[in-house]
Amino acid sequence: MMEKLKKLTESKKPMILFILGLAGMLLILLSSLLPEGGKETKTADVSDPAAAIEQRLEALISQIDGAGETQVMVTLSDTGSTQYLREDSKTEDWENGTLKSRETSGEYVTSGGSAVVVAQRTPAVSGVAVICKGGDRAGVQNDIYEVLYALYGLSSAHVSIEKMS
Numbered sequence: 136m137m138e139k140l141k142k143l144t145e146s147k148k149p150m151i152l153f154i155l156g157l158a159g160m161l162l163i164l165l166s167s168l169l170p171e172g173g174k175e176t177k178t179a180d181v182s183d184p185a186a187a188i189e190q191r192l193e194a195l196i197s198q199i200d201g202a203g204e205t206q207v208m209v210t211l212s213d214t215g216s217t218q219y220l221r222e223d224s225k226t227e228d229w230e231n232g233t234l235k236s237r238e239t240s241g242e243y244v245t246s247g248g249s250a251v252v253v254a255q256r257t258p259a260v261s262g263v264a265v266i267c268k269g270g271d272r273a274g275v276q277n278d279i280y281e282v283l284y285a286l287y288g289l290s291s292a293h294v295s296i297e298k299m300s
Contacts, residue, residue, distance in 0.1 A: 184214050184258040195282065196265060201275045203268030204299060210262040220244040220251040260287040264295045271298035 189207045197205040223241035227234060243250040263283055269275040276296045283289045 185209050185211050188258065188260060192263070192265075196267060196279055199269075199275060199278045199282070201269040201272055202279065205265065205267040206299070207266075208264045209260050212259045212261040215258040216256045217252055218254040220253045260289065262293045262295075263287070263289060264297075266297050266299045268299050270296050 188209050188211075192207040192209070193205050196202050196207065221241045221243050223239055226238045226240070228236040245251065265279055267275070267279075279296050280291055280294060283294050
């Protein structure tokens with residue numbers, strides 16, 4: 136038994152197998168660090184609400200069974216709004232029972248260096264154009280119409296779905 140163990144350790148096969156295993160693990164590690172080929176990753180410009188909505192819709196619609204590769208364009212009726220908490224103060228100057236002057240001033244309330252948001256209204260989507268590989272199939276079109284109606288309340292009159300060439 137000891138002779139076999141001695142021959143095994145003297146043999147170069149275990150060392151070669153160890154090196155090959157280590158190289159395989161290194162390749163797996165490197166492949167997880169590299170970006171996937173053939174897939175473009177888009178990042179929406181946060182100052183462009185339409186681009187952000189388009190990116191999210193493309194990701195969502197492309198997951199619909201049969202839709203395939205998807206491109207989306209949206210039309211906004213407005214860009215939304217954000218209301219911040221503001222603390223106002225009024226100063227009135229009275230003289231002999233009559234109001235001489237009135238001044239109103241205010242400052243935004245901050246927390247952690249940022250203004251405190253009271254309300255935020257998302258952009259209003261008024262129309263959507265969808266081009267996808269499965270855009271010529273009625274079932275896929277119906278599924279896309281249902282998604283857009285559920286998200287934005289858009290009727291089919293405000294949605295166009297076409298087949299991608």
